[in-house]
Amino acid sequence: MERSPGRVWRAWLTRAGLLGLLVLIAGCSQNYHQTTLLPRSDITRLIDDLFMTTVWWAVVVFVLVEGALVYALFRFRSRPGDPEPEQTHGNTTVEIIWTVIPAVILAFIAVPTVKTIVKTSLPAPNPQVDVEVIGHQWWWEYRYPKLGVVTANELVVPVGKMVNLRMWSADVLHSWWSPQLASKRDVFPIFNNTRDKKINPLWFTADSVGDYSGQCAELCGIQHARMGLRVIVKSEADFESWVAKERVGSPLVEGGKVAAAIDSAWKADTVHTKGQAAFMSGGCIACHAMVGTPLAGALNLRGPNLSHTGGRTTIGANMYENTPSMLAQWLRDPQGMKQGSHMVLPRPLTEAEISALVAYLRMHQ
């Protein structure tokens, strides 16, 4: 069919407008490192497609309805000497039409919604990496039961493998949210009698290597805002070597026991021995598991497992860069660094203890 120049012009204008909006939305996303608008996994791409469907319908409805409203405001404004307008009380045909049209539009949103619900809320179709996520005030614990890894705050996963999270909480409600990779799920406190009922699943397959920011999304107390997290997507080989490193002294591998060779190497290293002494005498061991200590194999302690702190990029639940000076500052004044956190020093640490601890924690990567 031959189209009139006017129609072609309008069609192009519409396309350009829509494209402009798309560029605006995507362009604005470049500087955002926790955005939902640049999905990087299978599940967030499904969600994003659905969301964009609703956005386009919303734009259409917005333009038409607000357009009609604004048109009426200009067209029917009163002028001096206006006669009384016709006293219409309604129009059944029109009213039926504007009841049916929204219903039809909603059907166009409802059908993809239900399809996406089915795709996203069923159990992981093909789980390849299992991780248990445990929310604590105000940090995240990750356990890889099959790989024998226990770590905190930074979830490390291989690219292209379906990661299956099973999540619960050790205290109050939290919500684990990784906007680019996995959307969010609330996590609920479980005790023995509710163990199976309240474990919430979430799965995703990351499609690009990188660091992704996220954080707790359910109010969980004073430091809710700083219950950050990070998902580090590595290539498969990098992930393998990370797992190999993390397995050393993990509570899930022989209860935290390490090979005799490693143990004697540590005992010969003054950084390790001095640090460990400070770790014991400073009271750290009351809440933290650590390689080489008697409680290396402990699970369910109050604070995060510190065995491989040196290998993490941040401390304080994605709050500070993991540098020697930040770590020292944290040990000097945890309440000043994160007010209200459950980390309370039994006694102030000496500067000598702090530097020994910093070296010790950084040594174990």
Place this chain on the structure above:
Amino acid sequence: MATSVLEHKAPAIPHHYPKTGFWSWITTVDHKRIGILYGATAFIFFLIGGIEAVIMRLQLIGPNGKLVDPDTFNALFTMHGTTMIFLGVMPLSAFFFNFFIPLQIGARDVVFPRLNAFSYWVFLLGAIFINVSFLVGAPPDGGWFGYANLTSARMIPSTAAAPAPGLNIDFWVIGLQILGIASIAAALNFFVTIINLRAPGMTLLRMPMFVWMSFIVQILLLLAFPVITVALVFLMMDRNFGTSFFMPDGGGDPVMWQHLFWIFGHPEVYILILPAFGIASEVLPVFSRKPLFGYTAMVFSGVFIAFVGFGVWSHHMFATGMGPFADTFFSLATMVIAIPTGVKIFNWIGTLWGGSLRFTTAMLFAVGMVALFIVGGLSGVMHASPPADLQQTDTYFIVAHFHYVLFGGSIFGLAAGAYYWWPKIFGRLLDEKLGKAHFWLTFIGMNLTFFPMHYLGLHGMPRRVYTYPEGLGFEFLNQVETVGAFVIVLAFLLFIVNIIKTWMGPANAPADPWHGATLEWSIPSPPQEFNFPNLPRVGSSVPQWDAWRAAGGKLPEPVRVSGDDIHMPNPSYWPLMAAIGLTILMSSLMLIRQWDYWYAITLFGTAWLFFSVYRWAFEPTGH
């Protein structure tokens, strides 16, 4: 009808109550004075809630804000939400219910005038009670939604840094119960009033739309508040008596709190917005010189919204992981609500269409409400979709959504009502120039503050965070929002200036400055105590326009009459006394964990309450 009571000759009862001055306000049972008390109180709390919001905006103007402590910030957003909902928008609606339901249905008062006074005093004392928490340094900090088990106290092992829970949440749990009693009593009163006291000829389908929407709101209040009350009592018992309704370690379930809370919480949204819908449905026709388009459709869409509104609560809980069936049900039910809401918006546009529009301040606010509510409605459909909601819930996207609905919707609607009805209430017309400046600044400030929140939420900024780190790209939009908040502050300062200026001017408003359609415009401004010297007869939903047409286009200014032979209820101290007794009784529950003999105060408050109710029951009722 109660006309039999109202029309017989008053017995001559001597009474010692003053007619003017301070004590006349303390003892008043006049629905108009109680309305004004509601309005003044609610406006003060609205300003307090606004100050809380401004402090939060200042904290968030840049990353790593240090203006307030994290726990202070948690208290600010908890109290901002609680204040705006329970102490701001709901009582501002009650302001208009009180003043205009009797006037619009042609009645001389509500059915239970002293119960009406009791509702106000309980509301006032509850509002003060919950804000006293700031003075004793224990403001509620668990969010306006108070999710268990964060609020259940014994869950969290205490440390030196985070000691055993204080009274913060107790203020909230008990304060909301007190406010709930006020709301239920008031709802019952208005419900019965609308059923029984309509003027002859005013069938249900001739009621003004504001009365209709108010009627629906009373039903919602009566059905929703008992649910939150039960939930609050459970939570109180978990906190004080070692029960485990919401405690997983005792076999309870924190998700049950969420279900109970939102079975109340979602209808509460309609409790907040339907009065504004009603006001817009009054204002738009009057300033379009056309009756409301599709009256019947407006009534039934309101009824439908309210009814289905009880079946969508779990859309607040998609992130809890309810499974595909529940997600689908609550998603589709929520989308269905968009249809009657759309019908309302189209009918408002239909009312404007073909009319002769006068852009008074009231009209601007009403049109602004329609325009802004559309935005909130569209974002609402977006997170009615559970997978999309998994990215949006608990983020600033939701904050944007409900501020378009509750600020753009409710507050704009209430502001329209204030400008429209001010001359009727106070006999003075608000200044239109200042009013228009108020409107435009509010409109601009509102969009500056809340529109960028859509983007912030989609870019990953969660709600209820006392700060955010640099590097996530949140800085610029947060700055814009803080600027917007100050534009809103400026707008409401102008409103206050307008009120003061009007107050100092002469009370010379005519009975009907707008050419209104409903009965309140047929009597002098402000109305006399008895409202109508003779009960009006009603033949349509626009009785005043009927009278105007019958009179050939010109109605004489109504004259004030002595009204000596009109039987009106006596003023009374006992509603206030009963409210004080109730507040003492409820306050004693704060001491359960603090003092072994807390129940002594409970008994004292109960005795006070019963004595007051006894005196109330045997007091002479009319003059």
